[in-house]
Amino acid sequence: MSTGAAAIEVRGLAHRYHGAEGALQALDRIDLSVADGEFVSLVGPSGCGKTTLLRAIGGLLRVETGEVQVLGVDPEEAQQRRLFGLVSQEPGLLPWRSVEANVRLPLEVTGAAADVRALLTRVGIGEFARYAPRQLSGGMRQRVALARALVHGPRVLLMDEPFGALDELSREAMRLELLRLWESERITVLFVTHSIREAVLLSDRVVVMAPRPGRILDDLRVPLPRPRTDALEETPEFAALVTRIRAVLREAQ
Amino acid sequence: MRRGRLSGLAAGALPPAVFVLVLFVAWDLYVRWRDVKAYLLSPPVEVFRALATDPGRFADAAAESLTAALGGLLIASVVAFGLAVVMAHSRTLERALYPPALLVKVTPIVAIYPLLAIWFGFGIGPKVAIAALITFFPMLVNAVVGLRSIDPQAHDFMRVLHASRWQVFWRLRLPSSLPYVFAALRISVPLSLVGAVVAEFLSGSSGMGQLILIANGDFDTAGLFGAALVLAAMGVSLTAAVSYVEGRVLTWHDSSGG
Numbered sequence: 058m059s060t061g062a063a064a065i066e067v068r069g070l071a072h073r074y075h076g077a078e079g080a081l082q083a084l085d086r087i088d089l090s091v092a093d094g095e096f097v098s099l100v101g102p103s104g105c106g107k108t109t110l111l112r113a114i115g116g117l118l119r120v121e122t123g124e125v126q127v128l129g130v131d132p133e134e135a136q137q138r139r140l141f142g143l144v145s146q147e148p149g150l151l152p153w154r155s156v157e158a159n160v161r162l163p164l165e166v167t168g169a170a171a172d173v174r175a176l177l178t179r180v181g182i183g184e185f186a187r188y189a190p191r192q193l194s195g196g197m198r199q200r201v202a203l204a205r206a207l208v209h210g211p212r213v214l215l216m217d218e219p220f221g222a223l224d225e226l227s228r229e230a231m232r233l234e235l236l237r238l239w240e241s242e243r244i245t246v247l248f249v250t251h252s253i254r255e256a257v258l259l260s261d262r263v264v265v266m267a268p269r270p271g272r273i274l275d276d277l278r279v280p281l282p283r284p285r286t287d288a289l290e291e292t293p294e295f296a297a298l299v300t301r302i303r304a305v306l307r308e309a310q
Numbered sequence: 311m312r313r314g315r316l317s318g319l320a321a322g323a324l325p326p327a328v329f330v331l332v333l334f335v336a337w338d339l340y341v342r343w344r345d346v347k348a349y350l351l352s353p354p355v356e357v358f359r360a361l362a363t364d365p366g367r368f369a370d371a372a373a374e375s376l377t378a379a380l381g382g383l384l385i386a387s388v389v390a391f392g393l394a395v396v397m398a399h400s401r402t403l404e405r406a407l408y409p410p411a412l413l414v415k416v417t418p419i420v421a422i423y424p425l426l427a428i429w430f431g432f433g434i435g436p437k438v439a440i441a442a443l444i445t446f447f448p449m450l451v452n453a454v455v456g457l458r459s460i461d462p463q464a465h466d467f468m469r470v471l472h473a474s475r476w477q478v479f480w481r482l483r484l485p486s487s488l489p490y491v492f493a494a495l496r497i498s499v500p501l502s503l504v505g506a507v508v509a510e511f512l513s514g515s516s517g518m519g520q521l522i523l524i525a526n527g528d529f530d531t532a533g534l535f536g537a538a539l540v541l542a543a544m545g546v547s548l549t550a551a552v553s554y555v556e557g558r559v560l561t562w563h564d565s566s567g568g
């Protein structure tokens with residue numbers, strides 16, 4: 058797979074939702090390329106089509122026009138090859154299963170094998186393996202969702218505002234956790250957020266979007282060194298990037 | 311934990327038990343004080359005597375009614391759930407199947423008893439059929455809603471893994487539907503008894519329905535009260551049994567009361 062083929066390649070994608078009040082242009086003329094092993098964030102106000110784009114890439118939504126390729130194949134084929142991992146804003150755990158059994162789900166579905174306990178320990182929930190999801194805090198549940206998304210060894214991790222429902226402290230802890238995990242795994246991550254700071258801290262690139270119609274305004278490299286820590290947020294380089302992205306978003310309004 | 315649950319149950323059963331006892335005493339006092347005629351309102355003692363003189367008769371009748379009720383409930387639940395699985399997977403099939411199912415619900419079952427008797431004879435057949443018809447709809451509707459009540463994020467997660475419909479069904483839809491299935495059972499269980507007894511009224515051939523008809527013909531008011539008490543006890547026990555199983559199965563669900 059080291060052909061240099063992009064992990065995610067989106068060309069000329071457009072999508073409308075047809076509702077009672079007519080059609081809504083959720084996405085228009087989207088071109089996006091994410092390299093293998095790259096961490097790319099999508100930022101933008103709500104309603105700009107971030108979720109729609111993520112779902113189109115994951116093969117959860119059949120788009121009207123345009124083309125999506127994931128590691129050289131269409132999303133359906135990518136699903137079959139078990140290339141995806143998914144983390145949504147709500148963890149979407151199965152409440153009747155223990156933490157461990159939830160993380161085992163992808164193994165049951167795909168037939169892959171993995172050391173679930175070791176993974177739970179790596180994401181910091183080793184001692185909660187036998188707990189029910191309802192016994193955990195929101196942050197802990199999201200760690201379970203992260204472990205579940207990684208257990209079968211995906212190549213492309215799709216994350217839709219994964220920390221959006223968490224309080225600020227858990228949010229910061231989860232960011233650093235994700236950074237640490239990603240810096241050791243180096244899988245491709247497409248990360249949706251509406252926190253500009255979060256996007257800059259985590260990403261190699263930040264893709265800025267705007268609504269009506271959902272479109273890409275700008276695509277900025279984040280030339281900050283890795284490994285990154287939260288100390289980075291105090292640097293002038295970080296502040297400059299945040300300011301630039303904010304300006305792009307303001308201009309579009 | 312089991313101790314806690316049992317003593318909790320006992321604590322829960324105590325207030326209604328005390329209330330029923332008070333009710334019986336008040337009933338007894340009222341009958342004696344106002345000298346109410348026994349054919350209008352039998353004193354509780356008489357009712358218990360009626361039950362105690364021939365308990366076998368009540369027990370046999372109760373067993374017959376119960377068999378028909380539970381037989382009908384079982385058949386209806388299995389068929390309704392199977393149909394719900396089909397309907398939950400296809401809006402088109404749901405639209406096709408819902409009106410006929412609704413027809414079963416809105417038709418007064420009593421009206422089709424003669425037909426059922428022609429088709430199923432005069433034994434247990436039509437009783438089971440009526441119990442089944444009366445419990446069919448609650449299970450169908452609840453099961454369809456339950457099978458559709460899956461967490462969309464969990465569903466997306468499984469789809470992205472290319473999980474088969476079958477995997478989604480066993481691992482997501484079926485467990486998600488269980489709270490709704492139990493809700494349906496709590497409605498259906500007493501309904502199934504109603505169905506069986508109504509059928510017995512109409513056929514007059516067996517069970518609690520026949521026993522009531524006979525007591526009525528004999529002006530045996532104590533017997534009528536006895537029969538009502540037996541049926542009430544059956545309804546309460548069956549509902550309690552459903553709740554018990556529900557509590558055991560749905561430990562993860564909010565309504566199970568943890």
Ligand SMILES: Nc1ncnc2c1ncn2[C@@H]1O[C@H](COP(=O)(O)OP(=O)(O)O)[C@@H](O)[C@H]1O
Nearest residue numbers: 074076081083102103104105106107108109110
């Ligand atoms: N299933 C749907 N049906 C109709 N409209 C939708 C649907 N999903 C999203 N939309 C609309 O499409 C636009 C983009 O939505 P979405 O992709 O969820 O944006 P974001 O994730 O950036 O908030 C919004 O205006 C939203 O209301």
Ligand SMILES: [Mg+2]
Nearest residue numbers: 107108109217
């Ligand atoms: Mg969204």
